[in-house]
Amino acid sequence: MVRIFRGGVLDERFEGGVVVIGPRPTQMIGLVRGDLFVRDASVCEVTGMVTGNCLAERTGKVVLKGLVNKDAKAVGGDLEVYGMVVGNVVNEGGRVYIDKQALVKGKVIGEVSGAPLPPPAATPKPSTPSPPTPPAAPPSG
Numbered sequence: 001m002v003r004i005f006r007g008g009v010l011d012e013r014f015e016g017g018v019v020v021i022g023p024r025p026t027q028m029i030g031l032v033r034g035d036l037f038v039r040d041a042s043v044c045e046v047t048g049m050v051t052g053n054c055l056a057e058r059t060g061k062v063v064l065k066g067l068v069n070k071d072a073k074a075v076g077g078d079l080e081v082y083g084m085v086v087g088n089v090v091n092e093g094g095r096v097y098i099d100k101q102a103l104v105k106g107k108v109i110g111e112v113s114g115a116p117l118p119p120p121a122a123t124p125k126p127s128t129p130s131p132p133t134p135p136a137a138p139p140s141g
Helices: none
Strands: 002-005 008-010 013-015 017-020 026-028 031-033 036-038 043-046 054-057 061-064 072-075 078-081 089-091 095-098
Touching (some): 036 043, 036 061, 054 061, 054 078, 061 072, 072 078
Parallel strands (some): 002 017, 017 036, 026 043, 054 072, 078 095
């Protein structure tokens, strides 16, 4: 079973996968007995435990301060690791940062950034044309 979460605090125990799609930021402090997928411009801070894989997909961002029991992957998204990954940390077309205090038991595969990642760029809103400026009044006199 897969659960879809749209932001807030995940402080429960979930059996199966969890998909975070925002739009609000998510703080995951519970237990996911399965995989965690973060996508669609979502930001998820993981301080709990994921027994499966943790994936930052498309425009999603994972800030891992807890534990991932399998692999942590950036598949088009951003992944910052400050906690522990028992498996591999894999960059498959995203961006990855691993803190000096983090622990990765497996391999680090792919390109890794040397500094924490900047926040995701805000999508520009379509500009509305400004009203025309009125003509200047002739000087009185």
